[in-house]
Amino acid sequence: QKEVEQDPGPLSVPEGAIVSLNCTYSNSAFQYFMWYRQYSRKGPELLMYTYSSGNKEDGRFTAQVDKSSKYISLFIRDSQPSDSATYLCAMSAKVLRGQNFVFGPGTRLSVLP
Protein backbone atom coordinates (compact mmCIF):
# COMPACT_ATOMS: atom_id res chain seq x y z
CA GLN A 1 0.00 0.00 0.00
CA LYS A 2 1.35 3.42 -0.94
CA GLU A 3 1.86 5.82 1.94
CA VAL A 4 -0.43 8.45 0.37
CA GLU A 5 -3.07 7.76 -2.26
CA GLN A 6 -4.98 10.36 -4.21
CA ASP A 7 -7.89 10.16 -6.63
CA PRO A 8 -6.13 9.93 -10.00
CA GLY A 9 -8.39 12.14 -12.07
CA PRO A 10 -8.38 13.87 -14.40
CA LEU A 11 -11.49 15.63 -13.23
CA SER A 12 -13.59 17.94 -15.43
CA VAL A 13 -16.38 20.05 -13.99
CA PRO A 14 -18.50 22.98 -15.25
CA GLU A 15 -17.83 26.46 -13.92
CA GLY A 16 -19.64 27.06 -10.63
CA ALA A 17 -19.56 23.40 -9.54
CA ILE A 18 -18.42 22.22 -6.13
CA VAL A 19 -15.23 20.17 -6.42
CA SER A 20 -14.14 17.52 -3.95
CA LEU A 21 -10.53 16.32 -3.97
CA ASN A 22 -9.48 13.50 -1.67
CA CYS A 23 -6.45 11.69 -0.27
CA THR A 24 -6.01 8.72 2.01
CA TYR A 25 -2.91 7.81 3.95
CA SER A 26 -1.57 4.94 6.02
CA ASN A 27 0.90 6.51 8.48
CA SER A 28 -0.84 7.48 11.72
CA ALA A 29 2.17 9.63 12.68
CA PHE A 30 1.20 12.33 10.18
CA GLN A 31 0.16 15.48 12.01
CA TYR A 32 0.36 18.25 9.39
CA PHE A 33 -1.74 18.26 6.24
CA MET A 34 -1.35 20.46 3.19
CA TRP A 35 -2.92 21.09 -0.18
CA TYR A 36 -0.95 22.57 -3.03
CA ARG A 37 -2.08 23.91 -6.39
CA GLN A 38 0.29 23.52 -9.32
CA TYR A 39 -0.21 25.26 -12.62
CA SER A 40 1.49 23.86 -15.70
CA ARG A 41 5.25 24.48 -15.70
CA LYS A 42 5.16 26.17 -12.29
CA GLY A 43 6.11 25.11 -8.78
CA PRO A 44 3.40 23.96 -6.33
CA GLU A 45 1.71 26.79 -4.43
CA LEU A 46 0.53 26.24 -0.87
CA LEU A 47 -3.26 26.54 -0.63
CA MET A 48 -4.18 25.16 2.77
CA TYR A 49 -2.28 24.00 5.85
CA THR A 50 -3.93 22.26 8.77
CA TYR A 51 -2.80 20.54 11.91
CA SER A 52 -4.60 17.44 13.17
CA SER A 53 -8.32 16.78 12.59
CA GLY A 54 -11.02 19.30 11.73
CA ASN A 55 -12.01 21.80 9.07
CA LYS A 56 -10.32 24.96 7.85
CA GLU A 57 -11.91 27.45 5.49
CA ASP A 58 -10.24 30.10 3.33
CA GLY A 59 -12.51 31.85 0.87
CA ARG A 60 -13.86 29.29 -1.60
CA PHE A 61 -11.57 26.56 -0.25
CA THR A 62 -12.27 24.22 2.68
CA ALA A 63 -9.80 21.63 3.92
CA GLN A 64 -11.09 18.72 5.97
CA VAL A 65 -9.01 16.23 7.97
CA ASP A 66 -10.33 13.03 9.53
CA LYS A 67 -7.41 11.39 11.32
CA SER A 68 -9.52 8.49 12.56
CA SER A 69 -10.23 7.48 8.96
CA LYS A 70 -6.85 8.69 7.65
CA TYR A 71 -8.69 10.76 5.05
CA ILE A 72 -8.30 14.36 3.94
CA SER A 73 -10.34 16.43 1.51
CA LEU A 74 -10.23 19.77 -0.25
CA PHE A 75 -13.51 21.34 -1.32
CA ILE A 76 -13.66 24.15 -3.86
CA ARG A 77 -16.92 26.09 -4.01
CA ASP A 78 -18.07 28.09 -7.04
CA SER A 79 -15.22 26.69 -9.11
CA GLN A 80 -13.66 28.99 -11.71
CA PRO A 81 -11.67 28.28 -14.89
CA SER A 82 -8.66 29.76 -13.06
CA ASP A 83 -8.90 26.81 -10.63
CA SER A 84 -7.82 24.49 -13.46
CA ALA A 85 -4.57 23.00 -12.22
CA THR A 86 -3.10 19.91 -10.59
CA TYR A 87 -3.84 19.61 -6.88
CA LEU A 88 -1.38 17.82 -4.62
CA CYS A 89 -2.07 16.67 -1.12
CA ALA A 90 0.85 16.44 1.28
CA MET A 91 1.38 15.43 4.86
CA SER A 92 4.20 15.36 7.34
CA ALA A 93 5.31 14.12 10.71
CA LYS A 94 7.72 16.14 12.77
CA VAL A 95 10.94 14.25 13.29
CA LEU A 96 14.06 15.08 15.25
CA ARG A 97 15.78 16.75 12.31
CA GLY A 98 13.87 18.31 9.47
CA GLN A 99 10.45 17.08 8.48
CA ASN A 100 9.23 14.12 6.53
CA PHE A 101 6.90 15.40 3.79
CA VAL A 102 4.99 12.87 1.70
CA PHE A 103 3.06 13.91 -1.39
CA GLY A 104 0.20 12.35 -3.29
CA PRO A 105 0.63 11.99 -7.07
CA GLY A 106 -1.82 14.81 -7.78
CA THR A 107 -5.27 15.22 -9.33
CA ARG A 108 -5.60 17.27 -12.51
CA LEU A 109 -8.70 19.46 -12.44
CA SER A 110 -10.26 21.22 -15.41
CA VAL A 111 -13.04 23.76 -14.83
CA LEU A 112 -14.90 24.36 -18.07
CA PRO A 113 -16.43 27.81 -18.76
Add this chain to the structure above:
Amino acid sequence: SQTIHQWPATLVQPVGSPLSLECTVEGTSNPNLYWYRQAAGRGLQLLFYSVGIGQISSEVPQNLSASRPQDRQFILSSKKLLLSDSGFYLCAWSVRGVEPLHFGNGTRLTVT
Protein backbone atom coordinates in the same frame (compact mmCIF):
# COMPACT_ATOMS: atom_id res chain seq x y z
CA SER B 1 8.12 38.33 3.37
CA GLN B 2 9.99 35.25 2.30
CA THR B 3 10.82 34.54 -1.32
CA ILE B 4 12.62 31.73 -3.09
CA HIS B 5 14.55 32.11 -6.31
CA GLN B 6 15.46 29.23 -8.55
CA TRP B 7 17.31 29.38 -11.85
CA PRO B 8 17.49 28.76 -14.69
CA ALA B 9 13.83 28.16 -15.57
CA THR B 10 14.66 25.84 -18.45
CA LEU B 11 17.82 24.04 -19.44
CA VAL B 12 18.77 21.74 -22.30
CA GLN B 13 22.02 19.85 -21.78
CA PRO B 14 23.77 17.04 -23.68
CA VAL B 15 24.41 13.68 -22.06
CA GLY B 16 27.70 13.68 -20.18
CA SER B 17 27.75 17.42 -19.51
CA PRO B 18 27.88 18.89 -15.97
CA LEU B 19 24.94 20.47 -14.18
CA SER B 20 24.56 23.22 -11.62
CA LEU B 21 21.15 24.45 -10.45
CA GLU B 22 20.98 27.16 -7.84
CA CYS B 23 18.36 28.12 -5.31
CA THR B 24 18.35 31.00 -2.83
CA VAL B 25 15.87 31.97 -0.15
CA GLU B 26 15.31 35.50 1.13
CA GLY B 27 13.56 36.78 4.23
CA THR B 28 14.25 33.89 6.61
CA SER B 29 17.18 32.45 8.51
CA ASN B 30 18.22 28.83 9.10
CA PRO B 31 15.62 27.31 6.78
CA ASN B 32 15.42 23.64 5.95
CA LEU B 33 16.14 23.36 2.22
CA TYR B 34 15.02 20.65 -0.17
CA TRP B 35 15.53 19.47 -3.76
CA TYR B 36 12.70 17.51 -5.38
CA ARG B 37 12.29 16.04 -8.84
CA GLN B 38 8.90 15.73 -10.53
CA ALA B 39 8.67 13.40 -13.51
CA ALA B 40 5.76 13.80 -15.94
CA GLY B 41 2.60 12.25 -14.51
CA ARG B 42 4.34 11.22 -11.34
CA GLY B 43 4.61 12.58 -7.84
CA LEU B 44 7.35 14.55 -6.18
CA GLN B 45 10.52 12.62 -5.38
CA LEU B 46 12.70 13.99 -2.60
CA LEU B 47 16.34 14.06 -3.70
CA PHE B 48 18.17 15.95 -0.94
CA TYR B 49 17.42 17.99 2.13
CA SER B 50 19.57 20.16 4.36
CA VAL B 51 19.07 21.38 7.92
CA GLY B 52 22.14 23.62 7.94
CA ILE B 53 25.29 24.79 6.16
CA GLY B 54 27.27 21.82 4.91
CA GLN B 55 24.66 19.32 6.17
CA ILE B 56 23.17 17.32 3.31
CA SER B 57 21.01 14.21 3.49
CA SER B 58 20.52 12.14 0.36
CA GLU B 59 17.27 10.28 -0.07
CA VAL B 60 17.91 8.51 -3.35
CA PRO B 61 21.26 7.17 -4.60
CA GLN B 62 21.84 8.60 -8.05
CA ASN B 63 23.97 10.69 -10.34
CA LEU B 64 23.32 13.94 -8.48
CA SER B 65 24.82 15.75 -5.49
CA ALA B 66 23.84 18.79 -3.45
CA SER B 67 25.71 21.40 -1.48
CA ARG B 68 24.78 24.21 0.89
CA PRO B 69 27.67 26.68 0.96
CA GLN B 70 25.66 29.43 2.67
CA ASP B 71 22.66 29.47 4.98
CA ARG B 72 20.14 30.36 2.29
CA GLN B 73 21.80 28.86 -0.79
CA PHE B 74 21.27 25.33 -2.05
CA ILE B 75 22.94 23.92 -5.15
CA LEU B 76 22.15 20.77 -7.13
CA SER B 77 24.98 19.40 -9.24
CA SER B 78 26.04 16.58 -11.48
CA LYS B 79 29.41 15.82 -13.01
CA LYS B 80 27.96 13.92 -15.98
CA LEU B 81 24.28 14.05 -16.88
CA LEU B 82 22.33 10.97 -17.95
CA LEU B 83 19.20 10.87 -20.11
CA SER B 84 17.30 9.70 -17.03
CA ASP B 85 18.15 12.97 -15.24
CA SER B 86 15.59 14.82 -17.36
CA GLY B 87 12.73 16.19 -15.32
CA PHE B 88 11.31 19.14 -13.41
CA TYR B 89 13.53 20.09 -10.47
CA LEU B 90 12.04 21.99 -7.57
CA CYS B 91 13.76 23.71 -4.69
CA ALA B 92 11.76 24.24 -1.50
CA TRP B 93 12.21 25.62 2.00
CA SER B 94 10.50 25.35 5.34
CA VAL B 95 10.91 26.80 8.80
CA ARG B 96 12.49 24.09 10.88
CA GLY B 97 10.07 21.55 12.19
CA VAL B 98 6.80 23.47 12.15
CA GLU B 99 5.92 24.98 8.79
CA PRO B 100 4.89 23.59 5.38
CA LEU B 101 7.11 23.57 2.32
CA HIS B 102 7.29 26.57 0.01
CA PHE B 103 8.45 25.88 -3.52
CA GLY B 104 10.33 27.78 -6.18
CA ASN B 105 9.10 27.83 -9.75
CA GLY B 106 11.32 24.97 -10.81
CA THR B 107 13.84 24.19 -13.51
CA ARG B 108 12.79 22.07 -16.45
CA LEU B 109 15.85 20.05 -17.44
CA THR B 110 16.02 18.17 -20.73
CA VAL B 111 19.03 15.95 -21.29
CA THR B 112 19.54 15.18 -24.98
